[in-house]
Amino acid sequence: MADTYDYLVVGAGFAGSVLAERLAEGSGKTVLVVDRRDHLAGNAHDRTDAAGVLIHAYGPHYFRTNSDKVVAYLSRFTDWHHVDYQVLVWTGGKYWQFPINLNTFEQYLGRPSTTEEMEATLAKWRVPVDHPKNSEEVVLSQVGREFYEMFFRNYTRKQWRRDPSQLDASVCGRIPVRTNRDNRFVTEKFQALPREGYTAMFKRMLDHPRIEVRLKTDYRDVRAQVKFHHLIYTGMIDEYFNFSEGRLPYRSMRFEPETFPKEFFQPAMQVNYPNDFDYTRVVEIKHATGQKIPVTTVVREYPEDFGPGKEAYYPVPADDTKVLYGKYAERAAQDKKTTFVGRLATYRYYNMDQVVAMALTEYERLKTR
Ligand SMILES: Cc1cc2nc3c(=O)[nH]c(=O)nc-3n(C[C@H](O)[C@H](O)[C@H](O)COP(=O)(O)OP(=O)(O)OC[C@H]3O[C@@H](n4cnc5c(N)ncnc54)[C@H](O)[C@@H]3O)c2cc1C
Numbered sequence: 001m002a003d004t005y006d007y008l009v010v011g012a013g014f015a016g017s018v019l020a021e022r023l024a025e026g027s028g029k030t031v032l033v034v035d036r037r038d039h040l041a042g043n044a045h046d047r048t049d050a051a052g053v054l055i056h057a058y059g060p061h062y063f064r065t066n067s068d069k070v071v072a073y074l075s076r077f078t079d080w081h082h083v084d085y086q087v088l089v090w091t092g093g094k095y096w097q098f099p100i101n102l103n104t105f106e107q108y109l110g111r112p113s114t115t116e117e118m119e120a121t122l123a124k125w126r127v128p129v130d131h132p133k134n135s136e137e138v139v140l141s142q143v144g145r146e147f148y149e150m151f152f153r154n155y156t157r158k159q160w161r162r163d164p165s166q167l168d169a170s171v172c173g174r175i176p177v178r179t180n181r182d183n184r185f186v187t188e189k190f191q192a193l194p195r196e197g198y199t200a201m202f203k204r205m206l207d208h209p210r211i212e213v214r215l216k217t218d219y220r221d222v223r224a225q226v227k228f229h230h231l232i233y234t235g236m237i238d239e240y241f242n243f244s245e246g247r248l249p250y251r252s253m254r255f256e257p258e259t260f261p262k263e264f265f266q267p268a269m270q271v272n273y274p275n276d277f278d279y280t281r282v283v284e285i286k287h288a289t290g291q292k293i294p295v296t297t298v299v300r301e302y303p304e305d306f307g308p309g310k311e312a313y314y315p316v317p318a319d320d321t322k323v324l325y326g327k328y329a330e331r332a333a334q335d336k337k338t339t340f341v342g343r344l345a346t347y348r349y350y351n352m353d354q355v356v357a358m359a360l361t362e363y364e365r366l367k368t369r
Contacts, residue, residue, distance in 0.1 A: 003227065004229070005031060005032045005212075005226065005227065005228040005229070006029035006030045006031065006228070006229050006230065007019075007029055007030070007031045007032070007228060007229065007230050007231070007232055008031075008032050008034070008219075008223075008226055008230075008232070009031055009032065009033045009034070009231075009232040010034055010035075010231070010232065010233045010234055010235050011033075011034075011042060011233070011234030011235055011342065012033050012034075012035035012037075012039075012040045012041065012042060012202065012206070012213060013035075013041065013043060013044065013234060013342060013343075013355075014041075014042060014342070014352055014355040014356055014359065015042075015232075015234040015341045015342025015343070015345070015355050015358065015359050016033055016035070016042075016341075016342070017033070017040070017041075017202050017205050017206055018073075018355075018356055018359035018360065018363070019232050019339075019341065019359050019366075020033050020205075020208075020211050020232075021206065021208065021211070022359070022360070022363040023363065023366065024208045024209075024210040024211045025208060025210075026367065027366075027367055028210070029210065030210050031210060031211045031212070032211075032212050032214065032228065033211060033213045033214070034213075034214045034215075034218070034219055034222060035213075035215055035216075036216065036217060036218040037215065037216070038215050038216050039057075039215065040202040040203060040206065040213070040215075041198045041199045041201075041202040042234075043058040043059070043061070043313065044056075044058075044061045044198040044202075044352060045058060045198065046061075046197045046198045046199055046285075047197075049259065049297055050259075051259040051293075051295045051297060052293055052295070053259065053286060053291065053293060053295060053296060054197055054286070054289050054291050055257060055285055055297050055299060056198075056283070058253075058255060058311070058313065059253065059255065059283070059299075059301060059313070060269070060270060060285055060299075061193075061352065062085045062185065062186065062191070062193075062288070063191070063192060063193055063194070063352055063353065064186045064190060064191040064192075064351070064353065065188050065189075065190050065351075065353035066188050066189050066190070067357055069357070069360070070356045070357050070360070071190050074194075074201065074356065077194075077205045078194040078195060078196065078200070078201040078204070079195040079196075080194065080195055081192055081193050081194075081195045081289065081290055082191065083191060083192060083193060083288045083290070084183075084191060085184060085185040085186060085191060085269060085270075086183055086184070086185060086268045086287070087099070087268060087269070087270045087271070087272065088267065088268045088270070088271050088272070089150075089151055089271070089272045089273075090271050090272070090273050090276065091274055091275045091276070092150075092275075094107075095267060095268075095271070096150075096151075097183055098151065098185075099175050099176050099177060099178065100143060100147055100151065100177050100178070101177075101178040101179065101180060101181060101183065102115055102118055102178070102179055102180055103181055103183065105118045105121070115179045115180060118179045119179050122142075122143060122144065122177075122179070124144075125143060125144025125145070125146060125147075126140070126142065126143070126144050127140040127141055127144060127145065128141065132169045132173070133169060134164065134165050134166065134167060134168065134169055135164035135165070135167040135169055135170075135171045135172035135173065136153075136163065136164040136165040136172075137165070137169065138169040138172055138173040139164065139172050142177045143177055150274070151272075151274055152172055152175075152274070153274075154274045154275050155272060155274035155275075156172060158274075158280050159280050159303050160303070160314075161251070161303065162316070166318060167316070167317065167318050168318055170317055170349065171317055171349070185270075188353075193288060193289060219233075219235065230337060230338070230339070230366070231337060231338040231339070232338075232339045232341060233338050233339070233340050233341075233345050234340075234341055234342035234343075234344065234345050235344055235345060236248070236250070236312055236344045236345070237325070237328045237329075237340060237344065237345050237346070237347055238328055240328075240338075241328055241331055245324060245327040245328055245331075246324055248315070248316075248321060248324055248325060248328070248347060249306070249315075249316045249321060250306040250313065250314060250315060250316065250344075251304075251305075251306060251312075251313055251314040251316060252303075252304040252305065252306040252307070252310040252311055252312060252313055253302065253304060253311075253313050254301075254304050255299050255300070255301060255302075256279075256299065256300045256301075256302065257297050257298070257300075258297065258298055258299075259295055259296070259297045260295065260296050260297075260298070261294075261295055262294075262296060263295075264286070264287070264296055265282075265284050265296050265298050266282060266284050266298065268284075268287060269283065269284055269285060269288045270282070270283050270284075278302055279300040279301055279302050280301050280302075280303055281300075281301050282298050282299070282300050283298060283299045283301070284296060284297075284298045285299075312344060314349065315343065315344065315347040315349060317348070317349050321347070329346075329347075332345075339362060339366065341358060341359055341362050342355055342358070342359070343355060346358075
């Protein structure tokens, strides 16, 4: 296409694709998007498997937001399928309602109860911590040791290979604790999946005469050949700087799909396994997509260490990693020809809507350059 692109965008996930679309459509810029994977949508990628089931390839992606602006923007490229996301935990040989609420408390007691009784009990169980500094303290201060050990401790250790006491309070603090019967996994006012899936939404977003997309293309292989004025980078920040300050830790994951010749495999979209098996959760996204098909596919998630040949799925939010990231962030701030945006480039545990909002804000900044 162009001889010199206005922008080279590294990564066709939410961060890169939103910026590419805005720069091309909103500012008339020419944009080349490269991604080293063979598909669009980054970690939000979904696809139809051999049995015809729409699955989320890299773990379930529950879109939810309180931002009208983000919904309005994405709605240009998709209709929505509204859904209340529901999660169960399997431990002690049975399913439990999760996040913890009055229904969970009743299951624990083995009899009906009330909000007042649950609040009074939690008040006794809670370990007083004024300012929880890590994930162990945050859970102990909300629900006490019994529920911490049933639901949180081992799940977190499996997922992060760190004790909750070695992780930011934000990791477990994200999960609500309720004393009513609200069974929803999250409480944001807008909860929906793109009606035809994430990948279809990204295709529409990037289908633009001023955007060229090259998949299976690593930035490091093309940076010397491609001419561009400004770089938008959404990959790992330490990789961008050739790991010169040291390697940031990430968590990786192995996703193992299995298809069954029946309509549903399990009673909910997601079942967490804190205390059994090597996998952390089993996801049957069909419960959420609403797809009507007589077969089903579940995906089991096995946490893995990050290393050669693995994808970096999660930055590891903790005090030690903040210090190392800070060194890269300082270097990034000096680099005026590159914009670092998204989950891996800012080393933050962002949800999709936060990444969209971040990219839209970044666009406003770039527009005035
Ligand atoms: C298992 C899992 C479950 C999640 N569940 C939810 C959820 O339920 N709800 C929610 O809101 N969020 C969820 N998220 C978070 C969500 O995936 C992210 O917020 C979002 O995908 C971030 O978009 P991004 O563009 O920053 O990064 P990514 O989606 O990671 O995109 C970055 C892209 O850059 C490419 N890339 C990197 N380096 C290079 C290079 N050198 N050359 C070429 N390409 C490169 C990568 O291949 C990748 O496709 C989940 C994440 C994971 C891992």
